[in-house]
Each structure stands twice: as structure tokens, then as C-alpha cells.
Amino acid sequence: DIQMTQSPSSLSASVGDRVTLTCRAGQSVSTYLNWYQQKPGKAPKLLIYGVSTLQSGVPSRFRGSGSGTDFTLTISSLQPEDFATYYCQQSLSTPLTFGGGTKVEIK
């Protein structure tokens, strides 16, 4: 299985901040990288697939980048509804393993 590592595990930020989350794969996953957002008590929701393609309805303040083993999710201006946990997922090979998550908290 391909191991996925996210950093940091949590961060505190303020509304309006620019936030960058990092995901590293244990081996190259090319551009087969997805991001999900999960709020407490809810199922995860797809944000971005294929590194940088926004799922329908996802605000343009979310941006994904990277290739190979290193990827980032950037939120350009953090909004109150963005406080959540974010997971990356590789989709190069099954099982489609997840990273451990980054929790974005209010400062």
C-alpha cells in the first residue's frame, strides 16, 4: 500500500489567512491525488481530484498543486466554513490510501 503523510497534523489560523497544507506520498503517485474536507460528525466531501481539478461547487479559494510525491492544498483566504479536517488520498493504486489528515482550527 502507498503511504500518505500529511503535515502539519493541525494548525490554527484566522479568517482571511492564507493556509497551505502538505501531503507527501511514499512513492510517486504522479498526479493521482485527491483532497477531501471533513467537518465534525459528517462524511468527508470531495474538494479536489487529479491534484488540481475542483469538484463542482467548490469555491475557487481552494487550490491544489504538486506532482510525484509532494502536494499542497492552499486556501487563499480562510473562511469560517473552512474550519475542518482535510485529507489527501492517492488514487494511483488500490487501496486508495488516505493521509492522516490536517485539522484547521480557529485561532
Next chain:
Amino acid sequence: EVQLVESGGGLIQPGGSLRLSCAASGFTVSGDYMGWVRQALGKGLEWVSVIYSGGGTYYADSVKGRFTISRDASKNTLDLQMNSLRADDTAVYYCARVSVTRVYYIDVWGGGTTVTVSS
């Protein structure tokens, strides 16, 4: 509307069995790449089991030999038979559909069902 709704969770003693079911609407489970993802309280997401569109299956090492995934075409459900349950199986179990296009991703999630294994 495309939707997944899980049922069957509950409190069970160690060593017991439970059967989770995931009812699909808006699409047919038999032709899709489907699976179960679990999340222990305060922890991350873990694939438990997958059934591919061709019928092949995957099980996490931690559940291999104890859990069985299956599809019921007549009911349009995805099921997970869980035997010999252990305390570390305690989690919210999500049913998920994987979109199989140029890039694979989970496009539909159920709301989750909670399994608690405790005496």
C-alpha cells in the same frame, strides 16, 4: 438523486457479529467500485474493504478473514459481514462509491453507521 444510506451498526460484544448494509439510490451498485471506509473516534480514514466493478475484492490486513464484502443486486445494496469483532473495530463505517473515470476518487459517501465493540 445519487445517495448511499448505511444501516446495521450498533453495540456488540467482543467476538460477536454484525452485518452492515448500504442502500444505494440513483445508481446500481453491481456495476460500480464500492467499498467501506471506517473512522475511529478522533482518528483518520481507513479503507476496510473494497469490491471492484469486476467482482474482485480487497480487505485491509486488520480485517482479513473476519469481514466479507458483498453486493445484493436485487436489493441494490452493498453489505459488510463482520465476524469475530474486536474492540479496535469500533468506528464509524462509511459506505463509499469510487468514481472510475480518468482519475479515481470517492464521489458519493453515505452518512455513516457507528459500530461499538464493547463488553
